[in-house]
Amino acid sequence: MFPYPSxxxxxxxxxEGYTASDIIARxxxxxGFNVLHPIGWDAFGLPxxxxxxxTGTHPRITTEANxxxxxxxxxxxxxxxxxxxxxxxxDPNYYKWTQWIFLQLYKRGxxxxxxxxxxxxxxxxxxxANEEVIDGKSEVGGYEVIRKPMRQWMLKxxxxxxxxxxxxxxxxxxxxxxxxxxxxxxxxxxAEVDFALAPETAVHGNIRVFTTRPDTLFxxxxxxxxxxxxxxxxxxxxxxxKAVEDYCEQAAKKSDLERTDLAKTKTGVFTGAYAIxxxxxxxxxxxxxxxxxxxYGTGAIMSVPGHDTxxxxxxxxxxxxxxxxxxxxxxxxxxxxxxxxxVNSGFLDGLNVPDGKKKMTEWLEEHKVGKASINYKLxxxxxxxxxxxxxxxxxxxxxxxxxHPLPEEQLPLTLPEVQSYEPSGTGESPLxxxxxxxxxxxxxxxxxxxxQWAGSCWYYxxxxxxxxxxxxxxxANEKYWMPVDFYIGGAEHAVLHLLYARFWHKVLYxxxxxxxxxxxxxxxxxGMILAYSYKDQHGxxxxxxxxxxxxxxxxxxxxxxxxxxxxxxxxxxxGNVVNPxxxxxxxxxxxxxxxxxxxxxxxxxxxWDPDGVSGVNRFLARCWKLLVAQNEDKLHERVVDxxxxxxxxxxxxxxxxxxxxxxxxxxxxxGISAMMVYINALEKLPKVxxxxxxxxxxxxxxxxxxxxxxxxxxxxxxxxxxxxPWPKYDPAKCERNTVxxxxxxxxxxxxxxxxxxxxxxxxxxxxxxxxxxxxxxxEGKNIVKTIIVPGKIINFIxx
RNA sequence: GCCGGGGUGGCGAAAUGGUAGACGCAGGAGACUUAAAAUCUUCUGUCCCCUGUGGACGUGCGGGUUCAAGUCCCGCCUCCGGCACCA
Numbered sequence: 001m002f003p004y005p006s007x008x009x010x011x012x013x014x015x016e017g018y019t020a021s022d023i024i025a026r027x028x029x030x031x032g033f034n035v036l037h038p039i040g041w042d043a044f045g046l047p048x049x050x051x052x053x054x055t056g057t058h059p060r061i062t063t064e065a066n067x068x069x070x071x072x073x074x075x076x077x078x079x080x081x082x083x084x085x086x087x088x089x090x091d092p093n094y095y096k097w098t099q100w101i102f103l104q105l106y107k108r109g110x111x112x113x114x115x116x117x118x119x120x121x122x123x124x125x126x127x128x129a130n131e132e133v134i135d136g137k138s139e140v141g142g143y144e145v146i147r148k149p150m151r152q153w154m155l156k157x158x159x160x161x162x163x164x165x166x167x168x169x170x171x172x173x174x175x176x177x178x179x180x181x182x183x184x185x186x187x188x189x190x191a192e193v194d195f196a197l198a199p200e201t202a203v204h205g206n207i208r209v210f211t212t213r214p215d216t217l218f219x220x221x222x223x224x225x226x227x228x229x230x231x232x233x234x235x236x237x238x239x240x241x242k243a244v245e246d247y248c249e250q251a252a253k254k255s256d257l258e259r260t261d262l263a264k265t266k267t268g269v270f271t272g273a274y275a276i277x278x279x280x281x282x283x284x285x286x287x288x289x290x291x292x293x294x295x296y297g298t299g300a301i302m303s304v305p306g307h308d309t310x311x312x313x314x315x316x317x318x319x320x321x322x323x324x325x326x327x328x329x330x331x332x333x334x335x336x337x338x339x340x341x342x343v344n345s346g347f348l349d350g351l352n353v354p355d356g357k358k359k360m361t362e363w364l365e366e367h368k369v370g371k372a373s374i375n376y377k378l379x380x381x382x383x384x385x386x387x388x389x390x391x392x393x394x395x396x397x398x399x400x401x402x403x404h405p406l407p408e409e410q411l412p413l414t415l416p417e418v419q420s421y422e423p424s425g426t427g428e429s430p431l432x433x434x435x436x437x438x439x440x441x442x443x444x445x446x447x448x449x450x451x452q453w454a455g456s457c458w459y460y461x462x463x464x465x466x467x468x469x470x471x472x473x474x475x476a477n478e479k480y481w482m483p484v485d486f487y488i489g490g491a492e493h494a495v496l497h498l499l500y501a502r503f504w505h506k507v508l509y510x511x512x513x514x515x516x517x518x519x520x521x522x523x524x525x526x527g528m529i530l531a532y533s534y535k536d537q538h539g540x541x542x543x544x545x546x547x548x549x550x551x552x553x554x555x556x557x558x559x560x561x562x563x564x565x566x567x568x569x570x571x572x573x574x575g576n577v578v579n580p581x582x583x584x585x586x587x588x589x590x591x592x593x594x595x596x597x598x599x600x601x602x603x604x605x606x607x608w609d610p611d612g613v614s615g616v617n618r619f620l621a622r623c624w625k626l627l628v629a630q631n632e633d634k635l636h637e638r639v640v641d642x643x644x645x646x647x648x649x650x651x652x653x654x655x656x657x658x659x660x661x662x663x664x665x666x667x668x669x670x671g672i673s674a675m676m677v678y679i680n681a682l683e684k685l686p687k688v689x690x691x692x693x694x695x696x697x698x699x700x701x702x703x704x705x706x707x708x709x710x711x712x713x714x715x716x717x718x719x720x721x722x723x724x725p726w727p728k729y730d731p732a733k734c735e736r737n738t739v740x741x742x743x744x745x746x747x748x749x750x751x752x753x754x755x756x757x758x759x760x761x762x763x764x765x766x767x768x769x770x771x772x773x774x775x776x777x778x779e780g781k782n783i784v785k786t787i788i789v790p791g792k793i794i795n796f797i798x799x
Numbered sequence: 800g801c802c803g804g805g806g807u808g809g810c811g812a813a814a815u816g817g818u819a820g821a822c823g824c825a826g827g828a829g830a831c832u833u834a835a836a837a838u839c840u841u842c843u844g845u846c847c848c849c850u851g852u853g854g855a856c857g858u859g860c861g862g863g864u865u866c867a868a869g870u871c872c873c874g875c876c877u878c879c880g881g882c883a884c885c886a
Contacts (some may be wrong), residue, residue: 173859176803180881183802211886223885247801266884289884296885307802312886330838377885494881549825551843598823603804605879609811615823618838625838670813673822680822742818748866749818772852787866793817795866 001039004452005066006047010073011570012578012596012608017488017526019593020602020668022079024486026702027663029080036481038079038463040087043202052421059389059421063090073580074628078705080722084423085466089455094462095391096412096704097472098454101504103394103405104511110156111479113403116382120148126423127654132565142357146253149450150427151383153393153448160183161376163517164502174603186377188309191361193221193302195275196285205232207275207286210297210375213304214364215356217279218345219325220302223286223314224268227251228294235286237272244269244288251290263649266291266314269581274584277302278369279360280346285712287313297375320722327355381500383451386429388421395681397444404443413445452601456497460484460519460778478514487520490528498523524666527605529596533576534563543575567607578608590704591617597668597703619676620707623700626682627693627711635714636688644689649733651681656729659699675700690715698727743768743779744795761788768794 005707019453025037035244041063043304048059048066067088074081087094097377105111119128124141127150138145165185168178207223225232269288277284291310292301305315305322312335315322322331325345325468336624342348347363348356364370384393384696388797394406394415406413416437424432424447431437432447441447458472462479465473498520505519534542534554548559554563569578583592594616600606623637629636644652655678662671678696682688694715701708701721712721738762739757743750751771765786768774774796781798788794 061818121884174803176881179803183882187883190886210885213886291884291886293885301886308886310886313884375885491880539836598811604806604812606811610826612811620822670822673813676822740818744817744867747865752818756864773854776853785866787817789817789867793867795817797866 002042002456003039003070004042004045007051007062007066007069009066009069010580012527012580012583012592013490013570013582013628015077016529016596017490018074018077018079018525019596020284020526020666021486021488022593023597023663023668024666025080026722027660027726029722030698030702030724032725036085036463037082038087039074039079039081039083040085040459040461040463040466041070041089042452043067043088043090043453044390046387046389049387049421051166053455054391058417058420060090076584077580077593079384080705084443085463087459087462087466089391089459090389092414093467093469094411095455096389097462098450098458099394099411099413100408100587101458102391102450102454103408103448105504105507106153106395106405108507110507111383112154112156114152114154114380115149116152116154116770117147117151118146118148118152118382120427121145124423127427129245136167138198143446145379148427152382153446155381155383155503157381157500157798158376158378160503160506161187163506165377167502167506167517171518171523172521172523174491174653177523177525181499182501184378184495188375188377190214190373190375191357191364191370192298192373193278193364194215195277197235198274198276201235201273202237202382202784203231203261205231207231207300208298209300209302211302211304212371213307213353213357214360214370215275215342215345215348215351215353216304216307216325217302217360218342218348219304219306219323220277220284221305221323222303223275223284224289224292224301224303224311224314225271225286226292226294226299227288227290228298228782230287231269232288235271235273238274240270244271247288266310266317268318270318278367279363283297285320287314287318295379296377296455299792305335306331307335307337309337311335328569333794334782338343343658356759366401370412381503383454384448385429385448385451386423386447387417388418388430391454392431392449392450393446395446397446399442401438402648426502451502453497457501458502458508460487461508461514472513483513483516483518484520486522488524488526491525494525499647525603527601527603528569528597529568529578529608530567531578531608532565533574534565536561536563541573541575546586555580570608570647575761578610583613587613588620588706590620594620594672594703598672598753600669602666602668616672619679620704622683623711624681624690625708626679627697628714633714635716638686639690639693639715640687642687642689644692646737648681648685648689650736651678651731652692653729653733656695656727657731657734660726663702672703675703695727697721698724739791741768742793743771743774743790744793745774746797747795748775748777750777756793764788768796 001016021037025035028035043063048062048740051057051062052059089095089098102111103563106595112476121138123723124138128145129755153212165182165187168181171178190210191214192208192210193214194206197203197207209223228550232244232248264291268287271288274283275286286574291314292299301613303311303314305311306324307326311509312322323344324331325342326336326340327343328338328340339353342351342356348359351359361372392415394411394413396404396406400402415433416434418430418434421430428448429447437445438447457549461473464477468474476544501519503734506517508514509517509539532542536556542556542563547554547563548557554565555561556563568574568576580592591613595613599612627636627639655674658674659671662674664670682692682696697708697711697715698721705722708721735757737757738754740754742752750773753767753771755767769778778796778798783796783798785797786794787797
């Protein structure tokens, strides 16, 4: 576990994953495993910094207070964390190694400086992180955000694109997370094609395009360059210069949002220049349009309006020719992107799309005008932030603007104290104003800091050796503990954190510091917990504390006004936040834990039901009342040292098996219901055999450790139930001697009967026919066939 | 549009192709109580009748496979999440 310690404290969504992992940890310990179940703090980040800007409080102070509050809450829930391994990304002893890992990337050429467009907010005078930009506006204040190129540190994650994609296959992760990562990496197989500039062009050379449809080359009726393409200026003819310059200027001003999400109508201008289609030597006009992205492929495309919807829209808008090269569609209406036979395509005519792609790629390579090529949507990782509350880069700049790594023995490079947390105003971080920190001889320190993802990229490795001052972690510990066997977290980290961490892990693998290609073998996402919210007639939210449920639905407590109810995300503004502190106060930590698990399947989104907590609380109370004498602090006299009767022994064995299997398979909700079934049976007994009682306490203990420890002591034990071994079951005892057989006539249920599980078939058939309802259905009919499934069902096929 | 995951009582849900609705919530009836809360017992998918050891229907919709389908196959509808001018 590695939460961000926010000022809001825990909400009931946090303990869902925490409880699940704690149950597994406790269960595995009881089964003799050495379990590493750690917790630490991902404590750099924006909220503390924003608070610092507003109030002048050092982010360290805020962070420490928030961590203290989180710890208090987490400890109140009884999670069996190894607190000796607690780590904190803002601790110099930790970020020393974050900086050290950065230097390893730097040394391998995986960190570089580039002029990259960033989110510049003129109103705030600062650069914003992507997550601070909502729908093209700053999260704070709602000011306009534009794209502005600035000097940035980049990490070359694209060098690992193929491996990041390939190695997903071997992971036990939810399919949707793998799908999201595959989608994000976005591998496309296609070809690069060179179009030579026409002889009359001002410059000579090629325009290289990337296409996934080389087979449609005969249908390419124009080329489109992105406004940022390097050749735009050089090839534009004098007549077109003004229009092109205007267009490029406009495009530069637009935010990404305006260029993509909002602008579905195509815009563009003609450059006046032509290129030669290598396959048929036809002069092809070159256009500029901002629907072509400079950051993907070669920043230039061949446009095949007949068989690409975007090109079709563009051709229609500017009245450019559309040629059919694949049969099957109606080009007067729309582009045809499906499969079909090639036409108007010379040597490809008659081939289908896959064969056409192959043949054209071969032709391009043979004639040296193109080659097969793979492209990825994945971009390099913009790794710097112009902020205070992050890891400083261990980098020095010399007078010639060359960067140099800080020697490793000088790590950690700690954050200096600053007077103000405000951005410097130039787009640089507040560190730029701390002259005594900034100047090192005639060198200058890098003033950017690392993004929050940096510290969380490798925390799981620090857990295995949290106090090591010689290395990020020891090799022996890495061999012993890695990889992470089970990682539970929210789906919001599906791509960013989980992709970045996989990237760093692979770099560490290449360096030889870790022995597995992947950090997290098994991943599971808990579903979000939602809650009922209430609105009045005007649509205004009414806080749940002011809501009363009546026969006619929810009403406002104070006025009786009827309210509408809906299930939504918990938030302060909706007045539907459930605070775990309140649940612990009213019902205790065990009830909270149990209810979190009982609500439904762990991976499902589900609403919090306040009445549901009282349900599991009742269950725990019944466990207590079964074993403990009323108003006395001792074992109830109905608990006796006697063996179980056959029925009790059967259900006891079934319960051990079911609860254990359900923990292994993360089906905590059905495991709890198995315990409920078990106690329902025990409550009916006049005497409770001690072994039956102990079994109950043992299987309950991973879920509800507090009450289980108390009951364990009542049962006379002096050691902890948490240290007791998980009970064993006998598969032979999990079956009854008599079984209930269902009887169907022509597939319809007509009754049941009980019989010895080993009874001969004739006896079963006779018993089945003896059921009055069955006999009635069979009356006057011939039994054509009798299907007997031993121990389960008999089906008479009668006419 | 593309990708991924769902749709079962009033609600949360359960069901290796073999008794649909376990377990819990809410609700009804009863016990205890001066009373209420708490607790305990019991009923509770819908509909029909001759009130039973009864019948019909029922897992988003329409087909199919099978002795038997919530579960498998084909075609739809719909909701949620992600991505989205990536050529």
